[in-house]
Amino acid sequence: MGCQPLEKGKPKHKKGLWSPEEDNKLRNYILKQGHGCWSSVPIKAGLQRSGKSCRLRWINYLRPGLKRGKFTKQEEETILTLHHMLGNKWSQISQHLPGRTDNEIKNYWHSYLKKKEAKAKEKGSHNLMKYASSSSDTMDSSNSLQNLATQGTQSCNFTKEACQSSLPKLLFAEWLSLDQVNSANSVDSFGLRNGFDQNSTLQEAAIHDMSDIPFGGGYHRCLANISAPEILNSELKYANQMVENGFILPGVDLMSSNFSMSNDAIMYI
DNA sequence: AAGCTTCCCAACCGCTCTACG
DNA sequence: GCGTAGAGCGGTTGGGAAGCT
Numbered sequence: 337m338g339c340q341p342l343e344k345g346k347p348k349h350k351k352g353l354w355s356p357e358e359d360n361k362l363r364n365y366i367l368k369q370g371h372g373c374w375s376s377v378p379i380k381a382g383l384q385r386s387g388k389s390c391r392l393r394w395i396n397y398l399r400p401g402l403k404r405g406k407f408t409k410q411e412e413e414t415i416l417t418l419h420h421m422l423g424n425k426w427s428q429i430s431q432h433l434p435g436r437t438d439n440e441i442k443n444y445w446h447s448y449l450k451k452k453e454a455k456a457k458e459k460g461s462h463n464l465m466k467y468a469s470s471s472s473d474t475m476d477s478s479n480s481l482q483n484l485a486t487q488g489t490q491s492c493n494f495t496k497e498a499c500q501s502s503l504p505k506l507l508f509a510e511w512l513s514l515d516q517v518n519s520a521n522s523v524d525s526f527g528l529r530n531g532f533d534q535n536s537t538l539q540e541a542a543i544h545d546m547s548d549i550p551f552g553g554g555y556h557r558c559l560a561n562i563s564a565p566e567i568l569n570s571e572l573k574y575a576n577q578m579v580e581n582g583f584i585l586p587g588v589d590l591m592s593s594n595f596s597m598s599n600d601a602i603m604y605i
Numbered sequence: 606a607a608g609c610t611t612c613c614c615a616a617c618c619g620c621t622c623t624a625c626g
Numbered sequence: 627g628c629g630t631a632g633a634g635c636g637g638t639t640g641g642g643a644a645g646c647t
Contacts, residue, residue, distance in 0.1 A: 353615070353641090375632065391633080392616065427635060442636075443614055610646075617639075624632085 350384040354393055358383055362390055363398050396437045403435030407444055415441060415449060 354362075365381035371394065375387035383390065396402075407415070411433055418429045426438035426445075433441065 351617075373632075386617095387632080388618095388634095389616075395634095396615075424636065438635075439615075446637095447613055608647090610644100612644075613642090615639105615641095618637085619635105620637100621635080622633085625630085626628105 348384065349378075349386040349389065351389075354397075358385070359393070359398060362393060366394060366398070392439075396439045401435055402437065407436075411436065412449065415445065416452075419445065419449070 361381050361383055362377070365377065369380070371377055371391070373387075374391045377383075377387055377390045378385045381390070385393075414432060415429060418432055422428050424442075426442045430436055430438040430441050
């Protein structure tokens, strides 16, 4: 894959927590050279780690633009919504949360949101009992979603394969150009404005800082590596769940939230 | 203060996917 | 078509911090 074959003979890879010196070595190397082929990074950077370990350390900890600290309410809601839509697709969810890594989101989910959602479902089932008698409106909103899903399937002429094959996944610059994302992505269409102002500033600074770094260029990004029909079906499922669980009162027209997936589902940077 | 339990997070492991020869 | 290697993803684990008794 464009990497120089490494000489055989397995070096002993260090495991466990990274020391500040190791972090510095890795950071300095990548900022100067770019990561290129990960398996060669530890050798060239003078680290006794596996390429995989270096990659993870960079993505989850050293990469510029990472947001640390507590998740905001909005981020929390975004995660919950996207988890309903996508399931445990942490990397896809993280694409909608600038500065957050899939690992971070995954950890947050397991330690906190999982419980929260369980509670919400419990609550929701009570609401369902309450509204079960007037289900006609629920059916209406479900049907309208179903219609949209069908329309979406027809109107979207791109495919998952096309999306994935033509757009290599982005590693380093994932957090770039998020203003564009915020203005057009599907989550926002869903009415979940994220309010990433602070983060945008951070990204801008990072863009200035990093603009001359050799990362191979030609990066593109497919924000959602799933086709629009898939997203629509997921949304349909999610919307139905929300109605079922009593998060949305029957009669509330979900479609008025105006998510035009055919336009917003995929974003190229 | 000491011991125990729970929680959180960084890192690892194993699997799948993709590119290439 | 097959084998191999690299990259990426999701699940799991281990260790330390925090909280409780």
